[in-house]
Amino acid sequence: MSKQISAIRGMNDYYGSSAQALDFIVETAETVLHQYGYQSIRLPIVEKTELFARSIGEVTDIVEKEMYTFEDRNGDSLTLRPEGTAGCVRAVIENGLTHNQIQKLYYMGPMFRYERPQKGRYRQFHQFGVEVFGLSNADVDAELIALTARLWDKLGLDNLELQINSLGSLEARQAYKDILVNYLSQHKDQLDEDSLRRLETNPLRILDSKNPDMKSLIEAAPKLMDHLDEESKAHFELLKTYLDDLGIEYVVNPNLVRGLDYYNKTVFEWVTTELGAQGTVCAGGRYDGLVEQIGGKATPASGFAMGLERLMSLLMDKNLVADVAEADIFMVLVGDAASRPGMVIAEQLRESLPDVKVVMNCGGGSFKSQFKKADKSGARIALIMAEDEVNNQQVGVKFLREERDQVTLGWQSLEAEITNYFNEL
Ligand code: ATP
Ligand code: MG
Numbered sequence: 001m002s003k004q005i006s007a008i009r010g011m012n013d014y015y016g017s018s019a020q021a022l023d024f025i026v027e028t029a030e031t032v033l034h035q036y037g038y039q040s041i042r043l044p045i046v047e048k049t050e051l052f053a054r055s056i057g058e059v060t061d062i063v064e065k066e067m068y069t070f071e072d073r074n075g076d077s078l079t080l081r082p083e084g085t086a087g088c089v090r091a092v093i094e095n096g097l098t099h100n101q102i103q104k105l106y107y108m109g110p111m112f113r114y115e116r117p118q119k120g121r122y123r124q125f126h127q128f129g130v131e132v133f134g135l136s137n138a139d140v141d142a143e144l145i146a147l148t149a150r151l152w153d154k155l156g157l158d159n160l161e162l163q164i165n166s167l168g169s170l171e172a173r174q175a176y177k178d179i180l181v182n183y184l185s186q187h188k189d190q191l192d193e194d195s196l197r198r199l200e201t202n203p204l205r206i207l208d209s210k211n212p213d214m215k216s217l218i219e220a221a222p223k224l225m226d227h228l229d230e231e232s233k234a235h236f237e238l239l240k241t242y243l244d245d246l247g248i249e250y251v252v253n254p255n256l257v258r259g260l261d262y263y264n265k266t267v268f269e270w271v272t273t274e275l276g277a278q279g280t281v282c283a284g285g286r287y288d289g290l291v292e293q294i295g296g297k298a299t300p301a302s303g304f305a306m307g308l309e310r311l312m313s314l315l316m317d318k319n320l321v322a323d324v325a326e327a328d329i330f331m332v333l334v335g336d337a338a339s340r341p342g343m344v345i346a347e348q349l350r351e352s353l354p355d356v357k358v359v360m361n362c363g364g365g366s367f368k369s370q371f372k373k374a375d376k377s378g379a380r381i382a383l384i385m386a387e388d389e390v391n392n393q394q395v396g397v398k399f400l401r402e403e404r405d406q407v408t409l410g411w412q413s414l415e416a417e418i419t420n421y422f423n424e425l
Helices: 016-035 049-056 061-066 085-094 138-155 170-185 193-201 203-208 212-219 230-246 308-317 336-352 367-376 387-391 411-423
Strands: 046-048 068-071 077-080 103-112 124-133 161-166 264-271 280-286 301-307 329-333 358-360 381-385 394-399 407-410
Touching (some): 016 138, 016 308, 046 049, 046 085, 049 061, 049 077, 085 103, 085 124, 124 138, 124 308, 138 264, 138 301, 193 203, 203 212, 230 264, 301 308, 329 336, 329 367, 336 387, 381 387, 381 411, 394 411, 407 411
Parallel strands (some): 329 358
Antiparallel strands (some): 068 077, 103 124, 124 301, 161 264, 264 280, 280 301, 394 407
16 A cells, blocks of 8 residues: 555644534624625635735734745746735735725635644635725724624524724824834843843733733833824714614723734734634724735725634534535435336435435345334435335335335325425425
8 A cells, every 4th residue: 555645734624513513603704794785706826925915014923934935937026915905905905996995895714824833723624705995984893893793693693702902093003103113112121032132022922921920011012092083083983873772792902013013003803712722703894005015096994804713613612503404305215226216206305305315225245234214314205116116106205204104106106295395395
């Protein structure tokens, strides 16, 4: 035997219940997004490296050390997308979608970051992202939050905390940066290695540190919230009013700064304590400057991304993914003479009952082994044919989930009878 080849570290296969959980989240999210009038956009997984460097920011963790970057055969530097917003912004600019238009978009797919793999943190992971272009008011920020709240409800998740903050305008943040650097410089001895580096490059990110030793220093730091510009302050107040009207609870977290550079005004995260350190399942905010920063006409924008692996583990830990039966009708067909008309009947049933799963026993086998499979499939009924039934143009109907005698139906009446049976359930 040849040596096995394994998957790349931090890149997972999903099958069985994990695949079911992923599908359930995506389908539920799409249903919710459609309710709010959002539309799907599909984007490449690979973009020019420059796009991420310019949008996410040169001194962020992602661009500094997490990107999968390589040269293609032509010598161009390309990167596997570490997140979806940059590509989405590139696409709306390139396709002229922001010219006097409002866009409300969603996408889903794999993202890639070279991180240390651990629970809730992988090198290939999936995000469901939502972006709105052309709207600057707090109402759309509130809408984005409202639709995530609706999604949690549909998924059966009730233990998520909403944290919000405002990053203010670029100017306000710049002024605050000086105040923060001044404070932190007076406590250099308490800064860890990462933070000492960030003090020079990206001091705001120090507030985002997950190092428990720095917690008290960060808690005592001057707050951006106290240095906001008037416009951002009003925007934030309005956001809170909307959330109050909607009955959506939130916590103002003055240290919420987010990992990426491009945010301004509203930032928010949905956090759980049930996943250990990797507790943020959804994160986003406003990024009014980004479209212009990557070469488009100035366009306000707001959005978020959900980490689907973290939502998957929440659902699986709580057994919130219903086991979906593989079949509703299982065709027990003994002998090739039965398989041939059986396959035709199965197609007819799929045609007249589009919501009913009709599963063939393929590959033959005895009555006994086929009934075993029928039972395991979760089907409500088994349709049975062997040589006798074929000769008489009949089908046996066995009820697998109820006390009811087996019946025999003619091929002519089968479709109507089975349709009736499922309609009455
Ligand atoms: P963190 O602080 O956990 O590293 P982040 O700020 O880097 O998160 P974002 O870039 O905002 O994360 O991504 C949005 C969401 O995507 C996160 O809240 C998380 O749920 C998910 N996510 C980010 N990185 C990973 C990863 N490596 N593996 C799994 N999920 C991830
Ligand atoms: Mg990260």
